[in-house]
Amino acid sequence: MTGVRQARCDVAVIGAGMAGMAAALFAVERGLSCIQVGNSGGLLFASGLLDLLGVQPVADGRLWQSPYEALAALAREEPDHPLARVDARSIRSAFERFVAALGGAGLRYVSLGERNRKVLTSIGTIKTTFGVPLSMVAGVDALETRPPCLLVDFRGLREFSAVQIAATLGERWPGLRHERIEFPGCEALPELYAAHLARALEAGETRARAIALVKPLLGEARAVGFPAVLGLARSSEVHAAFEAGLGVPVFEIPTMPTSVPGLRLSGALEAVMSARGVRRHHQATVRGLAFDGGGGTATLDLEGISGGERVSARAVVLATGRFSGRGLVADREGVRESILGLPVLQPDSREAWHQRDFLDPSGHGINRAGLRVDDAWRPLGADGRPAWPRLYAVGSILARQDWMRSKCGSGLAIATSWAAIEQVARELRAAAAG
């Protein structure tokens, strides 16, 4: 309607999940201008925990205490796995930068180190992960040492049950108690939602009342676990207040999606993008992506912004994710890549998509479908050559990985984005010089 806006940038990032956000972050940190399209939907489902690599090989379900040792094993056993193609030093730097940026936006993580950590989940299982938010780290310690501990849940918050957790852990943690309290102010409601509780706890008065409800229940407990509702934007402050008020270490337990840590992550990353001058287009879709033959400029036609926008970019990063984000689309015939129709590495036939046993630990063929990329992280076209000299693909859209079973989702996203942006920077520098 109103005229199509024109915009230019160095890097256009399509996708705003973990990989897209990481790519945009790394780009601006290298002084590249960036426009990012996509809603942070996938991030809302995140648990707040940053996995690097937890399981290798997937078929055996072997857990590793050191992600870097697991990576070494991965490099030996699956050299074509995307993570195997990024060197360990780059992965360390990438994670450090990412977590530092989150910290700058108020979402603090425990210093990363070399080891994986074990975290209690809201159904009582134990998850192996790498990056842990500060508000959850006391839980890692508690899980290790198993002191007398109290788990608190809120009546009405259906997605979290302290009873359930305690029951699942059973005799493995004898000193684990559970208590249920009313959330202050919500006594009349049958059903509560985590995000509302988190926001409410940012008000000092509500917080004080909640703490006052828990304190008499402490007993012998030397740590207290809550569902992850301790604040939304001010989680550090709320967490610290709880610890001060209860006098013992307090930890959050990650909850089901859409979870508060996911909202925190999304909020923090949006704040980072905003602060670093990344132009964001939520809920816009890429209607067209075209490349000029000379290899200089890509043109994205964006729809869903009043009037539409046409972006000219010198490089494009495809971080569109898999099926839920519609980076990949599956129909009865096969899997296709949704924006450019790039060839997707996939099982030969539809029948080979799945194993007979749905819960087969080695996973299914369809999970490893995705885009093939060259050493410079550029997706290959039908002829086996890069589709475009400065088109890159990162994150879960890549082939030959099963991030859910490997417990390497964040690692995949952050590491591949780092590596790809390194390529972008190199390319653009070379183009400017030559």
Added chain:
Amino acid sequence: MSSTIFFSTLYASLVLCALGLVWRVSAWFRLRIGPDARDVASSQRVAAVFRGAASALFGSRALRLLGALFLDVLLLRKLFASEKLRWFGHLLVMVGFTLLLLMHALAPLVSAKLFPGYQPTLDPYLFLRDLSGAMVLVGVALLLFRRRADFPQPRRLIDWAFVTLLLIVVATGFVFEAYKIASPRAFYRMTEQFIGSTDRKELEPLRAVWASEFGVAFDDLKQPVDPALLQQGRKLQQDSCASCHSKPTSAFVSYPVARALAPVERMLDAGRANEWLLYLHVFACFLGLASLPFTRFFHVVAAPVSLLVNAAAQNRAFSTAGRASQRALALDACVRCGICDARCSVAPVARYLENAYLLPSHKLVATGALAGGRLLRPGRENDASPDDTHRDEARRVAEGAYLCTDCGRCTSRCPVGLDLADLWRAGRDDLAAVGLPPPEQWVQARSALAWAESLEAGSGQHPLADADAAFAPLSADRRSFSRCVQCQACTNVCPVVAHSIDAEHGIDLTPQKVMNLLRLGLRDLTLGSRMVWDCASCYQCQENCPEGVRVADIMLELRALSVHRLGALRGRREPA
């Protein structure tokens, strides 16, 4: 005209007028507009007026009253601000009519006392009388010529009749005067009375002068007139007539009419036009007087009172009793000029929805009808009457009332200074009290389930009927919501859900539940839900949805759809 007839008809008209005035004025104390007025007794309202008048007249505000009287009532300051042409026309009618009333109709009481030697046939009175009459005619013409409105006020027969009467009064006045100017009969009556003769030959000189310079249409005058005769006649004129008669040429309307009447003057004389023209003129006046309180021209009484009352009340701070009367007064003081409609903020919507009741002038009439019990016949609670047309009318009134944006333009432009903003508020409360509250209230009076059951029983329509598609396109298209994966992101970011901690008034369906019902094809269950009307349209849901579902857009569509579909159900008899 015999003085018995004259005075008896005058008194009868005065009595009728007085009765009418009493009846109309009493309405100011009887009509209850607004819930706060219901608890005030009429006697309290009368008392409040006396108190207010006393304090205004004998206090510091007396000066303000005087100012209002002069600027607003006499000089029509507010009208001047709004529409200058209208103001001019109105001023002409006001001044012209007042002069005619005081100087002509009440001449024996006013003019004769003020001006010794007053004679209606003398200048400047002769000229002024014609001028006044002309002013009235021109003024009325200007006022009748108005911009074509999209929704003009319906004009009642009695109002047209009154205007016609007024025109008859002025017209007969002119014609009667013209007749008398040209009438030989009148001439002879004068000469008989003041000279003592009606002999044509003796009066020849005088007749010559009166024919040539005073327009009398003698049919037996010797032509051409002898100049010596004229000379003689002029001297006679000086002696006998001039003290009472100026040249009728200054009657710039009647004189030309008199010249035009010359050919038929004899017929008129023979037909005793002096009598029936006078009867016509006088009876038209008396009829107008008697009927005034029953027409919209009662505003000549009500509008000044309203202006003065508003001027007297400082900052429009009325007591409850005073306010109750002021509202009823406003209904009468409205002159139906339509200036309020001209710049109404929602006038374009009125045109599009074809509902005149969005416009102030129509809302005012409806407010009065509602207060007077004429809008709705008593029916069941929550219903208008079972009769379809009546119910539709009432619903249209309600739609108009609730689409008002309270922008205040009508109030600031009203030339009579009516507090329309207050009337609209009171009117809305009155509508709610008779079972026509705003949609957010009547929808939430029943549960979503109850509404859904009524829809099923009453409509016989497939839930995804085409008719709704134009109204609510996203809700009618599966593709809008089929991607919903029930992740609850929308519910988690919704401030309405977050703050609905009161279970009784809390929401019944969260946003993701609404989307789920749509996915299940159960849209009818959503229409009556609280969420649909409690949605704050903050768009957090839509902004955060991972699947790009336009949650808020759909919610607002459901809202409009609920008014449309559930509104059609209201008042319908429930199936047995």
Added chain:
Amino acid sequence: MKYALFLGCKIPAQLPAYELSTRAVLGHLGVTLVDLEFDCCGYPVRDVSRDGFALAAARNLALAERAGLDLLTPCSCCFGTLRHAIRFLGEDAALRARVTQALAAEGLAWSGKSEVEHLLSVLAQKLGIDAIAAAVRAPSAGLRVAAQYGCHALRPSDVTGIDNAMAPTLFETLISVTGATPVDWPRRLDCCGDPLHQANTALSERMTQAKIADALESGAEAICSACPHCHLRFDAVQADSADPSIRTLLYTQLLGLAMRLPAKSLGL
């Protein structure tokens, strides 16, 4: 720079100071404001008729188009409404046809030429922060201000196109340039509750109070709004108490004071 000033219904009726201060500030910054015979943007009509709302909005857009001007509005609700109408008319051809016909009956037409701009983005992006900084004579010495954008100015971002709707900084930057200190407050992007104040007064009041409490707890001394609805809502909810907890300011007043414009011209 020339715009048709779209005030909407709320400002002239209940917040004339916003109109006064907007004219004063923009006039001082060299922006010409033209007054056309605008009517209601259509916001309340959307509750009962999608067509009526689209027409009401389109008519205003057509008036601006006829005058060859873009619209500038200081009201976030009007801004969002007009832009929503543009979106609906763009995606629904049948609606567009009906509205075009209705407009033609009045001799008006709308072809999508006129843009709708919010006061904040005109200030920050069209005029530019530097131009505004240059006009500031008397910076506000650190007054701690909580910025209230108004939901309809930000969301949905594909309609409003203002800043990053999830982490906007535009208003905070504008506040800084006046010398005041913008505070970070967790509930800053929450709805003020105004749209509900008739449908559900209790709920609306809770929403407003939560925001005020949050602003105070974050150290704010005043809430600065870019929408008359929000501003009036904060005032209304504090009207009953003798001692209002937090000041309410309009941005144009804050900026006007910093530019040393006479207080009377700002409606103060």
